[in-house]
Amino acid sequence: MIKALVTGATGSVGHYLIPALANDGFDVVATGRADFGSLNQGHPWASLPHVTYKRLDFTDPYAVDSMMEEERPDVIIHAGAMSKPDDCEQHQWEAYFTNVEATMQLAMSAEENGSFFIFLSTDFVFDGKKGMYTETDEPSPINFYGRTKLEAEQAVSEFAGDWAIVRTVAVFGKPVEGKRQFLSQVKDHLERGEAYHAVTDQVRTPTYAGDLAKALAIIARNKYQGIIHVAGGEVATPFELATKLAAHLELDSTLLKPLSNDQLLSAAQRPLRTGLDITKARALFNYQPLTIDEALAISYPKQ
Numbered sequence: 351m352i353k354a355l356v357t358g359a360t361g362s363v364g365h366y367l368i369p370a371l372a373n374d375g376f377d378v379v380a381t382g383r384a385d386f387g388s389l390n391q392g393h394p395w396a397s398l399p400h401v402t403y404k405r406l407d408f409t410d411p412y413a414v415d416s417m418m419e420e421e422r423p424d425v426i427i428h429a430g431a432m433s434k435p436d437d438c439e440q441h442q443w444e445a446y447f448t449n450v451e452a453t454m455q456l457a458m459s460a461e462e463n464g465s466f467f468i469f470l471s472t473d474f475v476f477d478g479k480k481g482m483y484t485e486t487d488e489p490s491p492i493n494f495y496g497r498t499k500l501e502a503e504q505a506v507s508e509f510a511g512d513w514a515i516v517r518t519v520a521v522f523g524k525p526v527e528g529k530r531q532f533l534s535q536v537k538d539h540l541e542r543g544e545a546y547h548a549v550t551d552q553v554r555t556p557t558y559a560g561d562l563a564k565a566l567a568i569i570a571r572n573k574y575q576g577i578i579h580v581a582g583g584e585v586a587t588p589f590e591l592a593t594k595l596a597a598h599l600e601l602d603s604t605l606l607k608p609l610s611n612d613q614l615l616s617a618a619q620r621p622l623r624t625g626l627d628i629t630k631a632r633a634l635f636n637y638q639p640l641t642i643d644e645a646l647a648i649s650y651p652k653q
Contacts (some may be wrong), residue, residue, distance in 0.1 A: 351377040351400065354570055355423035355465075357408045357456070358430030359395075360384055363470065365526050366563035367429060368395035374567045379421050381406035382430075409452040418459045425570045426460045427468045428453060431499075435474065435618035438495035449498035454505045457513070466512045466573050468566065473519040473554070473581070475500040478621020481553055482585075485517075485577040485630055493618035503577075514569055516562075519581040519626050522591070523559030524649040536592045537650065540601040547609040548589040555581040555625040556591055558645035561637075568635045579626035583639045591642065598646045 354371050358364050359380035371378045378401045385405055395401050404421075407413050408430055431449055432438055438445035453469060460467040474496035475489040491497045503515050525534035539546040557580070565580040586594070589608055596603040611622060631637035640648075 353377040353423045354425040355379040356427045363429045366559040370563035370567045372398045411455045418463050425466045429470045435495040439618035450501045453502040457509045461511045468514045469506045471517045473624035478623045481623030482625045482627050484627045515577045520554045520556040545605045547607045548592040550589040550608045553623040557581045561639040581626040
């Protein structure tokens, strides 16, 4: 069996990624900062065979070295990050240490161990002036979160071993307890009959977490290398995504109020037009993402 060590296992992506790897025959070491006893048993992988959870602070180089020596993984999938742009803007040293320094340490440990290293990155490495970016487009981030992810990408690309950088966009899926997610907030507000403001002019290619997880498992198994964009196949703004959820759940969409990017009160700038071109992933391993409507039906089943 291929042994895969995953960081960020208790996050929204990990919620899907650990089962995807286990179901594909990997021996999975799922890691996170939480003690196993405090993990919400709603995690679908909590009792799966061939999945072991171990506490790991991936920003601690000594803990990382010890884990690598103990587990000797064939693949490392680094899905953990400080990923909220506003938090990164307001706590820049913590963001740099978490997103750049820790990634460099993990990559060095992977190199020493001979592990294939997969780094999960973001559309926010781009400035949003063009939209539908390909893997060869020049990154130019406009916020600190994007800058940390780009610096981490650059560090990974200098890795002497085998590596892949997987960029994705606006990941969504079923609500995960303890994780603030855009669509679950929309659902909660509309169910309470409360207005919710959603941005109308940020153009994205929203990505179903289940599609991303399956793609990461395929990339890990086949050791596809280089930069690969894995995202949804449809273009939508946050407002359009929220409207689709309201229609699916038959909630009052008139409670959704339009908000422009300029009106958004946030510490970090958001790129206006990102979206990722997935032509390479389609050609490489026949990547076929679900439609937004299909993904919403799975993530938010009607009662």
